[in-house]
Amino acid sequence: MSGLLEVMIHRMMLTNGLLKRAFHVGRRQLSCTMQLHCEFSICSSQQRKFNNCTAIYNHRSISTIVFLSIGKRILSLIALSLNLDAEFFENIGAFSCPSAFLRLLHYPGEVNESDDGNYGASAHSDYGMITLLATDGTPGLQICREKDRHPQYWEDVHHIDGALIVNIGDLLERWTNCIFRSTLHRVVAVGKERYSVAFFLDPNPNLVVQCLESCCSVACPPRFPPIKSGDYLKERLSVTYK
Numbered sequence: 001m002s003g004l005l006e007v008m009i010h011r012m013m014l015t016n017g018l019l020k021r022a023f024h025v026g027r028r029q030l031s032c033t034m035q036l037h038c039e040f041s042i043c044s045s046q047q048r049k050f051n052n053c054t055a056i057y058n059h060r061s062i063s064t065i066v067f068l069s070i071g072k073r074i075l076s077l078i079a080l081s082l083n084l085d086a087e088f089f090e091n092i093g094a095f096s097c098p099s100a101f102l103r104l105l106h107y108p109g110e111v112n113e114s115d116d117g118n119y120g121a122s123a124h125s126d127y128g129m130i131t132l133l134a135t136d137g138t139p140g141l142q143i144c145r146e147k148d149r150h151p152q153y154w155e156d157v158h159h160i161d162g163a164l165i166v167n168i169g170d171l172l173e174r175w176t177n178c179i180f181r182s183t184l185h186r187v188v189a190v191g192k193e194r195y196s197v198a199f200f201l202d203p204n205p206n207l208v209v210q211c212l213e214s215c216c217s218v219a220c221p222p223r224f225p226p227i228k229s230g231d232y233l234k235e236r237l238s239v240t241y242k
């Protein structure tokens with residue numbers, strides 16, 4: 001990995017026993033001064049598997065710094081839509097040393113009968129504020145718009161060249177009292193190998209996430225108690241990776 005990189009490789013893992021390989025790059029907590037200019041020149045044999053991910057990444061000339069600034073911009077638009085200042089999340093310190101990391105993902109093309117439907121990513125929502133997702137264009141990602149409705153109705157997310165997919169996370173759902181619902185999504189088998197890169201943008205771990213004033217009223221009280229972002233994420237991750 002290039003000397004320019006100040007990254008930590010968290011782990012190589014199989015998540016929940018599902019057929020997905022993920023490679024984590026970044027720090028749970030980005031240092032404010034840290035240069036995260038991620039030009040990937042991945043060379044070890046393990047990392048070679050992820051060259052297609054890095055190709056997605058490099059092709060779009062995006063670095064973690066760019067992901068971060070796109071994420072901040074989207075969150076300032078979300079703040080405006082809630083009658084808050086554009087700088088609201090910046091001002092409350094959400095982006096001062098935020099928790100953020102990249103996940104490079106590889107899904108194999110072949111699916112065996114014995115896998116028993118375990119492929120890709122099972123239905124979930126991401127835990128933090130927002131996730132920016134770049135894929136190699138291979139289908140497989142699906143969303144369920146009305147997550148409380150049963151039976152669930154799943155829609156394919158169509159690839160748009162040059163566009164990033166934005167998922168709302170559970171912390172933003174808590175903050176906005178469900179005005180912004182977190183995106184229920186999954187990745188299903190399409191009989192083709194698939195690569196994607198996800199950038200998870202989560203707030204400073206010490207920030208207390210509590211219902212925004214503009215998102216509640218007497219008729220619509222807060223649905224979630226205040227919680228420190230870091231505690232919430234730790235709890236969710238410990239359940240996922242126990």
Ligand SMILES: O=C(O)CCC(=O)C(=O)O
Nearest residue numbers: 103105121141187196198
């Ligand atoms: O690979 C994808 O398109 C989605 C990955 C995902 O949802 C995740 O890693 O949380």
Ligand SMILES: [Fe+2]
Nearest residue numbers: 124125126185
């Ligand atoms: Fe996800």
